[in-house]
Structure formats: structure tokens, C-alpha cells
């Protein structure tokens with residue numbers, strides 16, 4: 001699943017035709033509980049699920065992960081050059097790092113020539129709107145151009161959650177400057193069948209503004 005709209009890889013085929021996933025080495029970045037890797041393994045691919053959070057990977061283990069789980073920072077990948085055919089990420093790692101080019105360059109390094117990276121992030125336009133599912137989430141309340149990160153702190157002032165904003169142009173430049181060719185930028189529409197509300201996600205907002213941006217990149 002690429003995002004809360006519900007677009008899944010069976011429908012989107014952004015990693016290529018499903019029959020070609022068989023036997024492919026795939027790196028999942030910011031895998032969380034490794035939902036995507038589990039689906040990839042079921043297609044016959046050979047996923048490696050990477051996340052910086054040990055806790056998330058414990059959830060992956062509990063649910064069942066018959067593939068390697070690697071606890072590491074996406075900006076310092078513990079793999080040899082040219083180890084993977086594909087890399088993917090559904091809202092993993094990239095929105096949470098101050099220097100996305102570091103991650104993208106690392107992914108490029110571990111991909112084989114011709115390899116593909118597909119990653120989804122919150123659509124940058126959402127930065128300008130309150131994160132509310134109702135009508136209050138439909139009025140611009142902040143500058144789209146303000147790159148100040150969103151930070152939540154604990155009682156000792158320690159950052160416990162950080163999200164970094166990049167405009168669409170920033171993301172395109174990050175991809176290109178890191179040595180990838182951008183072949184598609186998918187903005188899934190909210191489908192009629194999806195009636196669920198979750199955090200700031202809702203059919204009301206989904207009908208009017210995009211919520212997810214999916215970047216399809218090739219390492220030539």
C-alpha cells in the first residue's frame with residue numbers, strides 16, 4: 001500500500017509487472033512492521049526490510065518476517081554497492097531525515113544499474129493545511145514554502161518526533177541531484193470505496209487535495 005488513499009502495488013505496478021518481481025532483491029526503507037516486504041516475499045521477491053527502529057522490527061518479527069530485518073539508518077546503508085534490483089518505501093525514512101540526498105545517494109549506491117526506487121511521502125501541499133480531517137483541514141494555515149521542521153518534544157525538551165518538509169520542486173531536485181532519473185510522480189486520487197478517516201486523512205479532504213506523492217526513480 002503506497003498511502004492512506006489505498007492505492008496498492010497490485011493496481012499501481014510502480015515496481016514493474018508483478019511477474020517480474022520473482023527472484024528480485026528488493027530493499028524496503030523505513031519498513032516499519034514490514035508490510036510491504038511481506039507482500040513482496042509473497043510475490044517471490046527477496047526483500048530486505050530496513051528500519052532505524054528496533055521496536056518496529058520487533059513488530060515485524062511478531063507478525064512474521066521470513067526475510068532479513070535490518071536495524072540501520074537509511075542514510076548509512078550496511079550493504080555493498082549494487083546489492084539490490086529495486087528499492088521501495090511507503091512513507092518510510094525520507095520524510096524524517098534532514099538530508100534526504102544522503103539517503104537517496106545511499107540507495108543509488110546499493111542499487112544495480114537499471115534499478116528502480118519508488119518512494120511515497122505525504123504530498124508537500126499538505127504542509128500548508130491543518131492536519132484535520134474535517135472542513136477545518138481545508139483552509140491554508142501555513143506557508144508551503146516554510147521548511148522549518150515539525151517537531152514534538154518530551155517533557156525534557158528532547159525531540160521525539162520530527163518531520164521535514166520539502167516542496168515538490170525540492171523533492172524533484174533531490175532525486176535528480178542524487179543521480180536518479182525521475183520517470184513518474186504519482187498523485188493518487190481518493191477512491192470512492194475508501195470511506196475511512198484516519199488522523200488528518202478523510203474522503204472530504206481526499207476529494208479536494210492530494211495527500212500522497214509517489215516518486216518513481218531509475219538508476220541509469
Ligand SMILES: C[S@@+](CC[C@H](N)C(=O)[O-])C[C@H]1O[C@@H](n2cnc3c(N)ncnc32)[C@H](O)[C@@H]1O
Nearest residue numbers: 030031032051052053073074090091092093096
Ligand atoms: C510512517 S512509518 C512507515 C512504515 C511503513 N513503511 C508503513 O507503510 O507502515 C516511517 C518509518 O520510517 C522509519 N524511519 C524513520 N527515519 C528513518 C531512518 N533514518 N532510517 C530508517 N528508517 C527510518 C521509522 O522508524 C518508521 O518505522
